[in-house]
Amino acid sequence: MKSFLSFQLDPExxxxxxxxxxxxxxxxxxxxxxxxxxxxxxxxxxxxLLEALWPETYVNPEVVRKYILEIRRVLGDQPEEPVFIxxxxxxxxxxxxxxxxxxxxxxxxxxxxDGTPELLLGPQATLLKHENSYNKAxxxxxxIPAVMVIVVAIAIVGYYWRVRTRLKAPSPxxxxxxxxxxxxxxxxxxxxYFSDGLTEEMITNLAKIPGLKVVAxxxxxxxxxxxxxxxxxxxxxxxxxxxxxxxxxxGNRVRITAELIKADDGFQLWSETYDRDISHIFAAQDEIAxxxxxxxQLRLLSGNNPAPPGGSPTTNxxxxxxxxxxxxxxxxxxxxxxxxxxxxxxxxxxKLDDSYAPAWAQRAQVLQTLASVALIENADGFRRARExxxxxxxxxxxxxxxxxxxxLVQINHDWDWEGADESLKKASVLEPGSxxxxxxxxxxxxxxxxxxKAIELRRExxxxxxLRANFHLALGYExxxxxRFDEAKAALQRAQELNPQLSSLHLTRGTILLLEGHQLESLxxxxxxxxxxxxxxxxxxxxxxxxxxxxxDHALNKLIATHQNDCAYQIAEVYAYRKETEKAFKWLDRAxxxxxxxxxxxxxxxxxxxxxxxxxFAELLKKxxxxx
Numbered sequence: 001m002k003s004f005l006s007f008q009l010d011p012e013x014x015x016x017x018x019x020x021x022x023x024x025x026x027x028x029x030x031x032x033x034x035x036x037x038x039x040x041x042x043x044x045x046x047x048x049l050l051e052a053l054w055p056e057t058y059v060n061p062e063v064v065r066k067y068i069l070e071i072r073r074v075l076g077d078q079p080e081e082p083v084f085i086x087x088x089x090x091x092x093x094x095x096x097x098x099x100x101x102x103x104x105x106x107x108x109x110x111x112x113x114d115g116t117p118e119l120l121l122g123p124q125a126t127l128l129k130h131e132n133s134y135n136k137a138x139x140x141x142x143x144i145p146a147v148m149v150i151v152v153a154i155a156i157v158g159y160y161w162r163v164r165t166r167l168k169a170p171s172p173x174x175x176x177x178x179x180x181x182x183x184x185x186x187x188x189x190x191x192x193y194f195s196d197g198l199t200e201e202m203i204t205n206l207a208k209i210p211g212l213k214v215v216a217x218x219x220x221x222x223x224x225x226x227x228x229x230x231x232x233x234x235x236x237x238x239x240x241x242x243x244x245x246x247x248x249x250x251g252n253r254v255r256i257t258a259e260l261i262k263a264d265d266g267f268q269l270w271s272e273t274y275d276r277d278i279s280h281i282f283a284a285q286d287e288i289a290x291x292x293x294x295x296x297q298l299r300l301l302s303g304n305n306p307a308p309p310g311g312s313p314t315t316n317x318x319x320x321x322x323x324x325x326x327x328x329x330x331x332x333x334x335x336x337x338x339x340x341x342x343x344x345x346x347x348x349x350x351k352l353d354d355s356y357a358p359a360w361a362q363r364a365q366v367l368q369t370l371a372s373v374a375l376i377e378n379a380d381g382f383r384r385a386r387e388x389x390x391x392x393x394x395x396x397x398x399x400x401x402x403x404x405x406x407x408l409v410q411i412n413h414d415w416d417w418e419g420a421d422e423s424l425k426k427a428s429v430l431e432p433g434s435x436x437x438x439x440x441x442x443x444x445x446x447x448x449x450x451x452x453k454a455i456e457l458r459r460e461x462x463x464x465x466x467l468r469a470n471f472h473l474a475l476g477y478e479x480x481x482x483x484r485f486d487e488a489k490a491a492l493q494r495a496q497e498l499n500p501q502l503s504s505l506h507l508t509r510g511t512i513l514l515l516e517g518h519q520l521e522s523l524x525x526x527x528x529x530x531x532x533x534x535x536x537x538x539x540x541x542x543x544x545x546x547x548x549x550x551x552x553d554h555a556l557n558k559l560i561a562t563h564q565n566d567c568a569y570q571i572a573e574v575y576a577y578r579k580e581t582e583k584a585f586k587w588l589d590r591a592x593x594x595x596x597x598x599x600x601x602x603x604x605x606x607x608x609x610x611x612x613x614x615x616x617f618a619e620l621l622k623k624x625x626x627x628x
Contacts, residue, residue, distance in 0.1 A: 002101055006019060014030055040095040040099040083097060178237045179199055179242075194247060197327050203216065208430070210432055254275075254284070274288070314359075322346075330342045343367065343370070364392060372408075378413070417626070435461045442454045449627065468498075473502055488512055506534075507538045526538030526541075537571075540556040576610055581611060603621060
């Protein structure tokens, strides 16, 4: 333990204290501080720091300045009038505060209310001895049982904490990485779409490396704008390494800074800065992906994995920027205005370069989403989506996004199960580490009634995208279809923790409660539902279960009046639950004609149980080419 002014530095436990307060400092900044304190009074050059802390690893010297800035911020030091760290221009740094060495490291002990030391609970819990008027033998008799109680309590708390941690956070694999959102450092702070898009491209490129687990966009973007300690990021995402960086765009020039860091100790594996013209941005992306792959292979991977293949670049920088704008609006959700903007940017990119395959895949993705949620005419929307996906594949047969878009059209409209399986398997080969591909394959397996397979694939997707709320919701729904209600409720609880406003969450939980016979709890759950049609559907069933027929009819009639063109399947579901068979089949037929994406679920849906003995049930399965 070493002290300087009011600070205590504990290298053994990697902790910096000020008085009784533990200070937050990143692991690598702590190492830099330790090295400077160890050489207090002496000049430490930049090269010496690099050699001591990053041996045999190339690191951009700019990183040293970054950590010096962090240390100064933590210590409250000013470079103009330094108290701790003095900068020697063009040479290095000197720690100038007086340093004293202490004995073995101990946690700071806060004073007790009566002025005497108390038993301190913590990682290094110790019974503090002190002299007073009591007989020492009596004290020992009293202290031993107390200490035993405390030790047992600590062990119990520690055990449950470790169990809870294992349940909450995935275990990191050595061959795992999260790409955190690159920071927009542009002067006008108006290039967020560009920095986000670059991050997404890096995730896609790295996901092509066999054997490397890459956390998906939706989970890594949970940390956007948050200055969270990398250890916490690694634990929450279950990764061993993190890639982070920044983008500064000025006109047609781009500066990209990237660094690859070990999450557990902040050790930097690699860093670099790239200055490029915007027209060479794809080359920079490939360079970063290859450098990261090389650094990982050197320390973690087997060393014989191929570098990630390049994407489908365009020589038109404006087309690329329009494409990134489209991706930005796609990521915002399924709001009509955002989807229309995304489609507009996809069309703009294609107009600027009609051979740019990713823009065609993007257009297909947006069109099929618009058609699926009935924001455009169904048949025409899916037709245009299919044509765009096929165009993307023709332009670049190695682009996974084209096959994914085509696979969704084949699932949601064509009901071409063999074709969808082929498309998604092709996408899986091209992007073996894609959570989105795995999620879509789980969706297809569910439609085919292969629920065990769907759950297995969904869990694999969650491992790559652990903070994506709708993946946990989908897992809960798939477990519900299989009748595994307790597991389903656990998955739904996790979804709620990640996004309390997620639509269909309360509907799914309320339906489980309904089938378990908890009618009042079910109604209370349905009334919490955030989605409009979901709430009406849930209330229709819950009121019916409570024998409140008039209230059930009112909710159902409102559902029909407002959502008959996009919720025909859900209307049939309510009628099936109410055992009104004729009306249920009438709305199922309408859902079939409308190509409602929910229809394939009727095969496994417990709410459709009352229809299964009717010959029309088997006929509908046959019409949809679904296995019995």
